[in-house]
Amino acid sequence: MASDGDFKPELRLHPLSWLFALTTFIRQFIVPVIAFIIFGARNDAEIWGALIIVPLLIGALWQQWLYRYGFGPRGLVINEGLFFRNVRQIEYPRIENIDVKRGLLHRLLGVAEVSIATSTGGKAEATIRVLSLEATQQLRDHVFTRSQPAESRETVDAEDEVLLNLPPAELIRFGLIDNRGMIVVAALFGFLYQAGAFELSRQAAEAWFGDSRLNHLAALGIAMQAGLALAGVITFILALRLLSVGFALVTLFDFTLTRHGQDLRVRHGLLTRLALTLRIRRIQSVHQTESLLHRLFGRVSLRVDLAGDSGSSDDGKQKSQVRTRWLAPICTPVQASALLAIALPDVDPTTQPDWQPLAAGARMRLFRHSLYFALIVTGAAAAALHLLPEAPFRPDARWIAIFLLGMALIGWWRAHVYVKHTRWALTPDAILFRYGWLTRRLIVTPRNRLQSVKLTASPFDRRHRMANVSIDTAGGGMNSSIYVRFLPRDIAQALAVRLYHSHIDVARRRATAG
Amino acid sequence: MQTENTDPAIISVWRWQCVIALLVVLFGVTVMLLPRSGSLWASAVIVVALTGLLLTWLWPPIYYRHLRYGVDATGIVIERGVLWRSHIALPRARIQHTDVSQGPLQRRYGVGTLKLYTAGSRYTMIELPGLAHSDAIALRDALLAESSASGV
Numbered sequence: 172m173a174s175d176g177d178f179k180p181e182l183r184l185h186p187l188s189w190l191f192a193l194t195t196f197i198r199q200f201i202v203p204v205i206a207f208i209i210f211g212a213r214n215d216a217e218i219w220g221a222l223i224i225v226p227l228l229i230g231a232l233w234q235q236w237l238y239r240y241g242f243g244p245r246g247l248v249i250n251e252g253l254f255f256r257n258v259r260q261i262e263y264p265r266i267e268n269i270d271v272k273r274g275l276l277h278r279l280l281g282v283a284e285v286s287i288a289t290s291t292g293g294k295a296e297a298t299i300r301v302l303s304l305e306a307t308q309q310l311r312d313h314v315f316t317r318s319q320p321a322e323s324r325e326t327v328d329a330e331d332e333v334l335l336n337l338p339p340a341e342l343i344r345f346g347l348i349d350n351r352g353m354i355v356v357a358a359l360f361g362f363l364y365q366a367g368a369f370e371l372s373r374q375a376a377e378a379w380f381g382d383s384r385l386n387h388l389a390a391l392g393i394a395m396q397a398g399l400a401l402a403g404v405i406t407f408i409l410a411l412r413l414l415s416v417g418f419a420l421v422t423l424f425d426f427t428l429t430r431h432g433q434d435l436r437v438r439h440g441l442l443t444r445l446a447l448t449l450r451i452r453r454i455q456s457v458h459q460t461e462s463l464l465h466r467l468f469g470r471v472s473l474r475v476d477l478a479g480d481s482g483s484s485d486d487g488k489q490k491s492q493v494r495t496r497w498l499a500p501i502c503t504p505v506q507a508s509a510l511l512a513i514a515l516p517d518v519d520p521t522t523q524p525d526w527q528p529l530a531a532g533a534r535m536r537l538f539r540h541s542l543y544f545a546l547i548v549t550g551a552a553a554a555a556l557h558l559l560p561e562a563p564f565r566p567d568a569r570w571i572a573i574f575l576l577g578m579a580l581i582g583w584w585r586a587h588v589y590v591k592h593t594r595w596a597l598t599p600d601a602i603l604f605r606y607g608w609l610t611r612r613l614i615v616t617p618r619n620r621l622q623s624v625k626l627t628a629s630p631f632d633r634r635h636r637m638a639n640v641s642i643d644t645a646g647g648g649m650n651s652s653i654y655v656r657f658l659p660r661d662i663a664q665a666l667a668v669r670l671y672h673s674h675i676d677v678a679r680r681r682a683t684a685g
Numbered sequence: 686m687q688t689e690n691t692d693p694a695i696i697s698v699w700r701w702q703c704v705i706a707l708l709v710v711l712f713g714v715t716v717m718l719l720p721r722s723g724s725l726w727a728s729a730v731i732v733v734a735l736t737g738l739l740l741t742w743l744w745p746p747i748y749y750r751h752l753r754y755g756v757d758a759t760g761i762v763i764e765r766g767v768l769w770r771s772h773i774a775l776p777r778a779r780i781q782h783t784d785v786s787q788g789p790l791q792r793r794y795g796v797g798t799l800k801l802y803t804a805g806s807r808y809t810m811i812e813l814p815g816l817a818h819s820d821a822i823a824l825r826d827a828l829l830a831e832s833s834a835s836g837v
Binding site: 478621622623624625626627628629630633641643644645646647652667668670671672673674 | 759760762768769770771772773774775776778779803804805806807808811
C-alpha cells in the first residue's frame with residue numbers, strides 16, 4: 172500500500188481542546204467542589220484530589236500542542252502523542268463514518284467532537300476532540316468528496332431530502348414504549364453516589380423522616396400498609412415511564428433523518444446534539460421491532476446494522492455495540508416500508524416474501540425440552556422440600572402432578588407460540604427472518620451483504636432430521652444477525668447452498684430488471 | 686459440490702497433541718493424588734491414562750473422516766465435527782486476507798493450517814487445519830486469485 176510519504180499534517184485542534192480533555196476529570200470533582208463552596212462540607216481527600224488537575228492540565232495542553240491532522244493525497248493523516256509519537260493514516264475510501272457529537276459545553280463554545288470510523292469494527296479509528304464547526308464541515312467535505320467514486324460525485328451537492336422528522340408527540344410515544352426510565356435512574360444514582368451527594372442528603376432525610384413518622388406508619392394496619400405499598404409501586408412504575416418520556420425527549424429531540432446523496436444523515440438531541448452518517452452501502456441489515464405497545468400505538472421501530480459497528484476482534488473477544496443505529500426510533504408501518512426500501516436499495520420492495528415455517532417436528536421438540544426441564548425442576552424442588560427439615564410444606568403426589576401439569580401447559584403454549592411466530596423467507600435479493608410473539612422482530616438482510624453461511628446440526632438435530640442455518644454479515648455481531656433454528660434438514664441444506672451462491676441469484680435479478 | 690479430505694498426516698499431529706495434553710492431565714492428577722497412598726488412587730491414575738490413550742488412538746481418525754473441504758467457482762466449503770457438525774460456506778469474494786500457519790509439530794509432518802479472514806462479525810476467522818503445506822499455499826493462491834477487492 173502506497174503511503175503519503177512525507178506528507179506533514181498542519182491543521183490543529185481548536186484552541187480550547189484542553190478543556191474537553193479534562194471534562195471527564197472535572198465531572199468527578201465538580202460536585203465535591205460545589206458542596207465545599209456552598210455547604211461548607213469538607214472532604215479533604217477529595218478537595219486535595221482536585222489538585223491533580225494541574226499536571227493533567229499541562230499534559231492536555233501539551234497533547235493539544237502536538238496534535239496535528241491533515242488531508243494527505245490518499246488519506247487523512249493524524250500525528251499525535253506525548254511520549255510515544257503516533258502517525259495514523261486512514262485512506263479516504265475506507266472512511267465510512269464521521270460522527271459529530273456536541274454536548275452542552277461544545278455548543279456554548281461552538282465546537283464539536285468528531286469521530287472517524289472505518290469498517291474495521293470496534294471503536295472509532297480516530298476521535299478528534301475538539302474542532303470548530305467550520306473545521307468539522309471542512310473535514311466532512313474533504314473526506315466525503317474524495318471517498319466517492321468519480322461518477323457519483325455530483326450527487327454530493329444534491330439537496331438534503333428529509334425522510335423522517337419526529338415531532339415531540341412521537342417522541343412521547345417512543346418514551347412510553349421504550350421504557351428507558353431505569354437507565355435514567357441508574358445513571359442518576361451512579362452519579363450521585365460518585366459525587367457523594369448521599370452523604371449530604373442522608374442527614375437531611377434523617378432529620379425530616381424521624382422515628383415519629385415511622386411510628387405513624389406502623390399504626391396504620393395491614394390493609395392500609397398494603398395499599399400504600401401498592402400505590403408506591405404504581406407511582407414508581409409511572410415515574411419510570413415519565414422519566415423514559417423525558418429521556419426520549421431530551422436525547423432524541425428533533426430527530427431528523429435526511430438523505431444526502433448516497434448517505435443517510437441522522438441528527439438528534441436537545442442538550443447533546445448528535446450528527447451521524449449512515450452510508451447506505453454500509454448498511455448490512457435492517458431490524459424492525461414491534462412490541463405490544465408499538466402495536467397499541469400503531470408504530471414500529473427501525474434500526475440498522477452498519478459494517479464494522481460491532482464485531483469480534485481476531486482474538487474472539489466481543490466488542491460492545493457502539494450505539495443503537497436508529498433509522499427511525501418510531502414510525503408508522505407505512506413509513507417503515509418506505510425507509511426500508513431506501514436503506515436497502517438492493518432489495519426489490521415489490522417482491523412479496525414467501526414466508527416459510529420451521530420443521531414440522533419443531534413444536535414437539537421444543538415442548539419436550541420444556542417437559543424435561545419441568546421434570547428436573549419439579550424433581551429437585553420436591554426432593555429439596557422433603558429432605559430439608561425446616562421446609563414449611565411437603566408436597567404430596569397430587570401437588571407434584573398439578574405443578575407438572577401447569578409446567579407442561581406453559582411449555583406447550585411456549586413451543587406453539589415460538590413455532591407459530593417464527594418464519595423465514597428467501598427472495599432473489601434478500602433473506603428475511605421474523606420471530607417473537609409479544610415483541611415481534613423482523614430482520615432483512617440483502618443477499619449481497621452475506622459474508623458466510625453456516626449450517627450446524629447437533630446430535631439431537633440429526634435425530635430429528637433438522638439443522639440450523641446462521642448467516643454472517645459485516646455488522647451486527649453475535650446476537651443480531653439471522654440464525655434460523657429447527658429447519659428441516661434438506662431445506663436447511665438447500666437454503667445454505669442458495670445463500671452461498673447468492674451472487675448468481677442477485678445477478679440474474681439484475682439482468683431481468685434490465 | 687465435490688468435497689475431499691485433507692492430508693492424513695494431520696492424524697499424527699493430532700495424536701501427538703493428544704499425548705501432550707494427556708501428559709499434562711496425568712501430571713496434574715498425579716500431583717493431586719500424591720499425598721494419598723493406596724491401590725485405589727493408583728488405579729484411578731491408570732484408568733485416566735488408559736482412557737486418554739484410547740481416545741488419543743481413536744478420536745483423531747474419526748475427526749479426520751468428518752473434516753472435509755471443497756472448492757468451487759463461488760468459494761470454499763468446510764465441513765467438520767463428529768457429533769456437532771457444521772458446514773461453513775464462504776464465497777471467495779468475501780475473503781479479506783489469509784494466513785497459512787504451521788506449528789512445530791505440523792512442520793515435522795509437513796502440514797499447515799489455512800486461516801481465512803472475513804469482514805464478518807460472527808465468524809471473522811475460518812480455519813481449515815491439516816492441509817499439506819504445499820496444498821495450503823496452492824489453495825490460498827487459488828482462492829485469492831479471483832477474489833475482488835471489495836469485501837464488505
